[in-house]
Amino acid sequence: MTRATVLIDGNNFYASCEAVLDPSVIGRPLVVLSNNDGCIVSRSAEARALGIPMGSPYFKLRQQLQRHGVIVRSSNYGLYADMSQRLMATLEVWVEELEIYSIDEAFGLLHRPAATNGQPGDLRDWGQRLRQRVRRDLGLPVAVGIAPTKVLAKLANRIAKRDPLQGGVFDLGALDDPSPWLEATAVEDVWGIGRQLSRWCRLRGIAHARALRDMPPGELRRRCGVVGLRLQQELQGHPCLPLVSLPPAKQETCVSRSFSQPVTSLVELRQAIATYLSRAAEKLRRQRQRAGAITVFVRSSPFDGSSFYSNAATAVLLLPSNDTGVLLAAALPLTDSLYRRHKPLQKAGVLLQQLQPDSLLQYHLLAPLEPQQQRRREVLMATVDGLNRRFGSGTVQWAACGLQPVWAMRRSRLSRAATTRLSEVPLVRA
Ligand SMILES: [Mg+2]
Numbered sequence: 001m002t003r004a005t006v007l008i009d010g011n012n013f014y015a016s017c018e019a020v021l022d023p024s025v026i027g028r029p030l031v032v033l034s035n036n037d038g039c040i041v042s043r044s045a046e047a048r049a050l051g052i053p054m055g056s057p058y059f060k061l062r063q064q065l066q067r068h069g070v071i072v073r074s075s076n077y078g079l080y081a082d083m084s085q086r087l088m089a090t091l092e093v094w095v096e097e098l099e100i101y102s103i104d105e106a107f108g109l110l111h112r113p114a115a116t117n118g119q120p121g122d123l124r125d126w127g128q129r130l131r132q133r134v135r136r137d138l139g140l141p142v143a144v145g146i147a148p149t150k151v152l153a154k155l156a157n158r159i160a161k162r163d164p165l166q167g168g169v170f171d172l173g174a175l176d177d178p179s180p181w182l183e184a185t186a187v188e189d190v191w192g193i194g195r196q197l198s199r200w201c202r203l204r205g206i207a208h209a210r211a212l213r214d215m216p217p218g219e220l221r222r223r224c225g226v227v228g229l230r231l232q233q234e235l236q237g238h239p240c241l242p243l244v245s246l247p248p249a250k251q252e253t254c255v256s257r258s259f260s261q262p263v264t265s266l267v268e269l270r271q272a273i274a275t276y277l278s279r280a281a282e283k284l285r286r287q288r289q290r291a292g293a294i295t296v297f298v299r300s301s302p303f304d305g306s307s308f309y310s311n312a313a314t315a316v317l318l319l320p321s322n323d324t325g326v327l328l329a330a331a332l333p334l335t336d337s338l339y340r341r342h343k344p345l346q347k348a349g350v351l352l353q354q355l356q357p358d359s360l361l362q363y364h365l366l367a368p369l370e371p372q373q374q375r376r377r378e379v380l381m382a383t384v385d386g387l388n389r390r391f392g393s394g395t396v397q398w399a400a401c402g403l404q405p406v407w408a409m410r411r412s413r414l415s416r417a418a419t420t421r422l423s424e425v426p427l428v429r430a
Pocket residue numbers: 009010011012013104105
């Protein structure tokens with residue numbers, strides 16, 4: 001029995017999540033916009049067919065979209081993250097090991113059974129069953145690529161997605177000779193080939209994945225060392241990139257946003273920083289970590305030319321903490337030091353650094369901490385997090401965050417939070 005690597009990837013993930021929530025958009029062109037309703041980041045198949053380009057600014061296409069009756073949605077990250085978790089939980093059952101690679105993409109390992117003639121067996125049926133299961137349980141369309149290695153699984157997934165004859169599943173490992181498929185994949189489209197490397201390949205006449213697989217390894221090694229060799233080995237079907245099942249403990253956590261309109265007052269800037277910090281501290285507590293240092297950064301619009309302003313300030317905490325109150329006390333003075341009266345700011349953020357597990361706390365001689373007081377604060381934080389989880393983010397918040405932020409992200413076309421907020425669960429009248 002041999003091992004197979006599978007890559008499962010959501011089709012038009014954000015747009016598909018919107019359709020799960022609101023079936024009336026199924027079969028209609030729909031696009032999802034990035035933060036502040038900036039650019040198009042996801043398109044339904046129908047929007048794609050209209051030739052609406054990915055990544056283009058919304059304001060430029062507004063009229064064209066209207067003319068075609070395209071449905072426009074602000075990004076609803078709460079919904080996408082929740083659907084992603086459900087997707088990954090389903091996939092976990094179907095493979096022996098799972099590596100969550102991005103919000104809508106995961107690698108899996110499974111055994112490939114041998115066929116009766118001793119040749120490698122075909123996993124297409126398995127892939128189809130998985131695809132139907134995800135469709136039935138979650139309403140999400142996915143493509144399944146199966147191959148001996150990660151690089152080839154990526155390639156197989158691409159074929160599964162693009163070739164209508166494959167029905168969303170492609171098993172490269174079951175073929176006697178995968179060469180024609182590698183030949184049909186441009187070198188730029190091989191996973192791990194950046195723009196520079198693909199230019200280098202093209203100059204050498206290496207135009208597709210097959211040529212890359214068969215080129216002299218010495219040449220590849222001279223150009224990009226062991227990374228290039230690994231990539232070539234993977235293309236040849238020899239696994240070199242292991243699955244990373246457990247995400248490594250995070251060293252840093254960052255929350256930053258662009259403002260919907262330039263921020264010019266210190267009061268507003270402090271509110272924004274306090275809001276981002278509360279979010280970051282919440283993340284930290286969820287990850288069971290404490291931060292040893294905190295950085296606040298601000299910048300004006302990059303189109304400001306000579307008056308462009310960008311600055312950052314860091315404070316090291318005597319005692320690592322994940323207590324929003326403690327972190328705020330460190331962050332707000334930093335914010336004051338960064339503020340300039342005549343510099344309208346477009347973006348700001350908070351970076352929590354020197355993260356460490358909350359099971360270890362190195363006490364500091366100069367920062368005495370009452371164990372009882374410490375415990376009380378922990379209970380308080382857990383209560384706040386619990387309330388916000390249950391009744392929606394921002395139900396309980398620090399006064400420093402402000403009540404009606406004018407700088408908050410623009411999300412004028414947001415769908416409901418029907419999978420994460422009880423009050424927005426749809427009502428069925430029967
Ligand atoms: Mg995808």
